[in-house]
Amino acid sequence: MYTRVTADPIDANTVLAHVGTADDGAVLTFLGTVRRQNDGLPVRGLRYDAYTAMAERTLASIAGEANQRFHPSRIAVVHRTGELGIGEVSVAIAVSTPHRVDAFDAVRYIIEELKQRLPVWKKEHYVTGEERWLEGAMPPASEVSGD
Secondary structure: OEEEEEOOOOOHHHHHOOOOOOOOOEEEEEEEEOOOEEOOEEEEEEEEEEOHHHHHHHHHHHHHHHHHHHOOOEEEEEEEOEEEEOOOEEEEEEEEEOOHHHHHHHHHHHHHHHHHHOOEEEEEEEOOOOEEEOOOOOOOHHHHHOO
16 A cells, blocks of 8 residues: 655656556546636635645555455555645545456545545635635544544
8 A cells, every 4th residue: 555645746657656466457546636616716726735644644544444445456545735736636546456346446435535534625726816725524533633
C-alpha cells in the first residue's frame, strides 16, 4: 500500500507505478481534478489545507480498510494540498486486483471515505474574487487524538 499527502503536483503515472502485478487482471485509476464551476459559480482555483499527520494516518487507514474488504493486490492513494488551478489533479487513486469488480468497489470505497473522513479542507476561489470554505466532515475524536 502506498499513501501520501503532498503539496507537490500529482503525476498519475507515478501513482500508477505503485500498483499492478502479474496476477492482476484489472488496474483502475481515479483522478479527481479541479473543475471550473461548482454550484453554478465560476471557479478560478482552490486551496486544500490539511492536518498532514492526521490526514496521512486517515489515508492509510482508509486504504487498509479497502484492502481488508476487497482484497486488492495493491493500492496507491495520493491527496494534494496547497493552491491548485483548473484541471490539476487533487486526488489520485490506483488499485490493482485479479478481477475488475473488486477494483471498482475498492476505488469507490476509498473516494467516498476520503470525502467523509479525510481532514483536508477545501477553499474555492471564484472568478468574482470571492472565496469560500466548503463544508467537510469532521474526523472522529479517536483520529484527532491519534488513538
